[in-house]
Amino acid sequence: MGRHTRLRQVKDPPHNFYFQSENDNSSVGLNIAEFEALRLKHYISLTQKSSADTMGVSQPTFSRILEKAHEKITLALIEGKDIRVYGGTVNLKQDYKGYGCLNCDEEWKDELASKDRHVNCPNCNSKKVYFLVREPL
Ligand SMILES: [Zn+2]
Known part of the structure; x- marks a missing residue:
């Protein structure tokens, strides 16, 4: 299932990826x-x-x-x-589009995300967000 358009993406997810569930000093x-x-x-x-x-x-x-x-x-x-x-609420094991926040480090999934569509961070309402896209493994 090839794609015609090469999307901006995280091509090589970190091998030790997991959701951070609690503070660990x-x-x-x-x-x-x-x-x-x-x-x-x-x-x-x-x-x-x-x-x-x-x-x-x-x-x-x-x-x-x-x-x-x-x-x-x-x-x-x-x-x-x-x-x-x-990755905040971003799940690296699935195809996703989303955004991340430079202000508070939140990263979240958004199927409508694009480089040209800007949103505010749902966590802190900052406009300083970046675009994340990744294809399936
Ligand atoms: Zn934020």
Whole structure:
């Protein structure tokens, strides 16, 4: 079941993905956008512009996501914490479209989501949201 249009997506979900159900002082949590930013920039070595385009965000926004990921991983390295990947209400095991919030880290599913359709975060009402799309495994 091929697709004619290549959608922006999280192509390679983290292997240790799970929903973060409770606070755990011995770990830090990356959201899907932060995981994807690291993968695009440092694993498949896209340029910052290509990385930002792939996620459907501006370069400054991509920089901010990447910076947050760096800070969390640095904290984990310095303080010896586990790194977990979580995605709010986004389920990585299914095809989804959705958004994430830069203000509060919420990520949520929305079948009508698109790069050009902007919504407010349902959690904090921020307009600083990014677009997430992923195809089935
Ligand atoms: Zn929010």
